[in-house]
Amino acid sequence: MSAHHTSGHDAAGHEIGLATDHEPHGTLKEYLIGFALSVVLTAIPFWLVMGEAELSKQVIAFTIMGFAAVQMVVHMVFFLHMSPKSEDGWTLTSLVFTLILVVITLAGSLWVMYHLDSNMMPRHESRQQL
Structure with a gap:
């Protein structure tokens, strides 16, 4: 679906295109x-x-x-x-891409923090005996 354009002029007299069809x-x-x-x-x-x-x-x-x-x-x-039809699907595509990046970032951060905690933090024998 292509937008229907009309032409107009800006303050300097240059021709500009104005979109008249809007998505409902x-x-x-x-x-x-x-x-x-x-x-x-x-x-x-x-x-x-x-x-x-x-x-x-x-x-x-x-x-x-x-x-x-x-x-x-x-x-x-x-x-x-937001739907697969809005803006030819680019809105939904960018949302999915953003969600994938957020999940990768959160999962990676949790994985790194867990392994840093389990591999770098000292374990005291006295705490385990209590």
Whole structure:
């Protein structure tokens, strides 16, 4: 889909191209669906923490992170209008590339810190006997 261009002139009299076609924004229905999903995806983790659910802290933490990841996707789809069709897929491609770099950076940092801790930190015999 190519943008329809008209010509105009800047202050110096040079001809410039002006795009007249814009990609459509979301409808009210899409915004309301996104809002409702965001509220639900916020309320459930809030209830898990404040309602003192009978789950271990690790399960609650991973559940909250899962809901946070789903909520990020909801925001990107319903509010930022990211899809494979938007901007010929470049928006989604750059997002995926960014996520890959973040995962590599975080995983590498954790790996390096773990191995530095296990290989470089001195272990005291007196601490292990207590």
